[in-house]
Amino acid sequence: MEFRYEVEGGNFSRAGHASSAVKKILKQLNVDNRIIKRIVVALYEGEVNVVAHAHKGSILVDIDEQRIEIKIEDEGPGIPDIDLAMQAGYSTASAAVREMGFGAGMGLPNIKKNTDELKIASEVGKGTTLEMITYLQ
Amino acid sequence: MANDQFYHALKVDESLCYGCTHCMNVCPTGAIRIRNGKASIRKNWCVDCGDCMKVCPVNAFYVEQDDFDKIYDYKYRVALVPAVMIGQFPSNISESQIFSVMRELGFTHVFQTEHTVDIINDAMIEAARKQSEKPLISSFCPAVVRLIQVKFPALVDQILLVKPPIDASAIFFRKKLQDEGIPDEEIGIFFVTPCAAKIAAVKSPVGETKSPVNGVINMDFMYNKVYHGIKNRSGSGVRSPGENLPNLGPKHIKWTLTNGEAPHMRGRCLAIDEIHNVIDILEKVENDEIPDLDFLELRACDESCAGGVLVVGNRFLTVERLRKRAELFKDIHGIPEDLASYVDFMKTRLPLKPLDPRSMLKLDEDMSVALRKMQQVRKLMCYLPGIDCGACGAPNCLSLAQDIVQKEAQLSSCVFIQRTMEKHKKLHSDHAIRIIDKVWGKDRLDKDCTKLGAKDEGT
Numbered sequence: 001m002e003f004r005y006e007v008e009g010g011n012f013s014r015a016g017h018a019s020s021a022v023k024k025i026l027k028q029l030n031v032d033n034r035i036i037k038r039i040v041v042a043l044y045e046g047e048v049n050v051v052a053h054a055h056k057g058s059i060l061v062d063i064d065e066q067r068i069e070i071k072i073e074d075e076g077p078g079i080p081d082i083d084l085a086m087q088a089g090y091s092t093a094s095a096a097v098r099e100m101g102f103g104a105g106m107g108l109p110n111i112k113k114n115t116d117e118l119k120i121a122s123e124v125g126k127g128t129t130l131e132m133i134t135y136l137q
Numbered sequence: 138m139a140n141d142q143f144y145h146a147l148k149v150d151e152s153l154c155y156g157c158t159h160c161m162n163v164c165p166t167g168a169i170r171i172r173n174g175k176a177s178i179r180k181n182w183c184v185d186c187g188d189c190m191k192v193c194p195v196n197a198f199y200v201e202q203d204d205f206d207k208i209y210d211y212k213y214r215v216a217l218v219p220a221v222m223i224g225q226f227p228s229n230i231s232e233s234q235i236f237s238v239m240r241e242l243g244f245t246h247v248f249q250t251e252h253t254v255d256i257i258n259d260a261m262i263e264a265a266r267k268q269s270e271k272p273l274i275s276s277f278c279p280a281v282v283r284l285i286q287v288k289f290p291a292l293v294d295q296i297l298l299v300k301p302p303i304d305a306s307a308i309f310f311r312k313k314l315q316d317e318g319i320p321d322e323e324i325g326i327f328f329v330t331p332c333a334a335k336i337a338a339v340k341s342p343v344g345e346t347k348s349p350v351n352g353v354i355n356m357d358f359m360y361n362k363v364y365h366g367i368k369n370r371s372g373s374g375v376r377s378p379g380e381n382l383p384n385l386g387p388k389h390i391k392w393t394l395t396n397g398e399a400p401h402m403r404g405r406c407l408a409i410d411e412i413h414n415v416i417d418i419l420e421k422v423e424n425d426e427i428p429d430l431d432f433l434e435l436r437a438c439d440e441s442c443a444g445g446v447l448v449v450g451n452r453f454l455t456v457e458r459l460r461k462r463a464e465l466f467k468d469i470h471g472i473p474e475d476l477a478s479y480v481d482f483m484k485t486r487l488p489l490k491p492l493d494p495r496s497m498l499k500l501d502e503d504m505s506v507a508l509r510k511m512q513q514v515r516k517l518m519c520y521l522p523g524i525d526c527g528a529c530g531a532p533n534c535l536s537l538a539q540d541i542v543q544k545e546a547q548l549s550s551c552v553f554i555q556r557t558m559e560k561h562k563k564l565h566s567d568h569a570i571r572i573i574d575k576v577w578g579k580d581r582l583d584k585d586c587t588k589l590g591a592k593d594e595g596t
Contacts (some may be wrong), residue, residue, distance in 0.1 A: 001515075028499055028511060030504055041424070
């Protein structure tokens with residue numbers, strides 16, 4: 001079953017709407033609470049990344065009995081050094097974004113910690129695509 | 138057990154309910170449907186918050202209470218009174234007047250619910266150290282505890298496992314009376330409740346096997362009795378207010394108000410009242426959006442217990458009076474004298490057993506069945522108009538779609554679908570009327586000038 005959500009860059013007040021919607025779906029599907037939590041935390045981080053760094057993005061969610069696959073695609077600056085971005089505490093967020101309580105440099109590490117499989121593809125000046133898979137059983 | 142029927146105190150008086158949609162539309166858990174022209178509450182979904190009762194235009198909701206005469210089943214009759222009871226009265230009526238009249242009404246003892254607040258607070262701080270998952274959520278408000286169980290099952294482990302004042306104080310006062318030589322079976326403890334949720338918590342407790350409270354009396358009922366008693370008394374009363382009246386300080390008095398608990402907990406603490414605000418913050422906690430939060434004081438009613446559905450007085454005036462009273466007793470601190478020697482006894486009795494989630498959101502236990510049902514819901518939503526009018530007897534189109542999938546309603550319950558079906562000659566108009574009768578009651582569409590707002594209203 002597929003779901004699609006659009007994410008608007010720079011609009012922090014809407015950050016979290018996709019995570020909340022996915023959370024509701026997983027609760028209805030009677031997925032284990034701990035697994036829901038991991039998925040939602042990872043998705044929320046990914047959603048905030050798009051809001052904080054990109055112009056716009058979309059989230060595609062595909063769920064079956066075995067797994068949930070989430071693809072977050074954005075049009076934005078891209079990540080020049082993915083290995084560096086994966087390091088805890090590394091952040092390129094602006095002071096303004098940090099002031100709002102975001103941009104602590106924990107986004108990607110936190111996503112990795114909370115997913116079973118993570119793929120990142122990025123092109124500087126074009127955008128970033130995150131593919132995360134979490135097994136539901 | 139997840140499928141047990143839970144007791145709840147809110148009931149619908151079918152002779153008064155005329156089947157509108159107000160309650161159905163405000164219910165924060167979507168627990169209400171209209172069937173046969175009357176509101177019906179889904180027991181397992183209801184958290185007893187009382188929003189339906191507050192919004193009902195004809196007072197058709199009521200809160201079931203114990204018969205007052207039940208107190209006479211006991212030789213020693215204890216009234217357990219929360220601070221907001223006092224807060225409702227005008228300031229020229231003293232606490233001792235209120236307590237004396239309660240004794241004249243038949244209680245042998247009148248005790249204050251907040252008597253055990255200090256030891257509860259200590260136990261909360263202690264338990265917070267042991268429970269690793271943060272933020273911890275107070276177990277104070279039974280409607281919030283139930284809300285978490287049914288709507289936020291992932292957060293159940295974050296509820297602080299310490300008994301609230303009503304239980305702790307009932308345990309203490311019972312023990313104290315026993316130590317005075319009174320046999321347990323002769324002690325009846327009756328809680329004067331400001332809300333429906335606390336009744337439900339007594340009748341089907343969570344986290345303990347049996348409630349230490351014997352019965353519940355609604356605060357509005359007690360308020361009327363006491364006020365009547367005060368007005369009709371000549372001179373001074375016949376009874377003293379009893380020994381346990383005067384010794385509570387500001388922390389006790391303000392405990393049940395908003396920000397009653399939060400200032401006394403460690404770390405970053407927040408106090409939030411009113412159930413929709415509570416739902417908002419729980420959503421955020423579930424997403425891990427507020428990472429360094431240590432403690433949440435959550436109350437279902439606006440202005441906490443002062444806004445309880447059974448509190449007669451205006452909630453803001455009630456809070457004002459209690460704050461003034463707290464100021465008056467600002468020099469009183471610490472554990473009440475008579476409780477000091479019971480601290481160890483109480484410590485072992487304060488912990489709650491771990492609570493079980495009982496999610497009402499899941500479409501099915503079996504995930505593959507749930508997936509199939511969700512697909513059906515999404516398909517049905519292609520046809521339903523998305524107007525959320527409630528004319529089908531469910532609060533919105535999505536609820537109807539879910540009800541259909543769970544075989545609790547039919548697509549033809551939707552009045553807009555009915556029109557389309559009639560147009561395509563798939564539904565006879567007589568049949569359509571029968572469907573409406575089923576939801577809204579027989580002859581509901583006949584002319585009736587006595588209904589609310591009509592020409593001969595009330596005749």
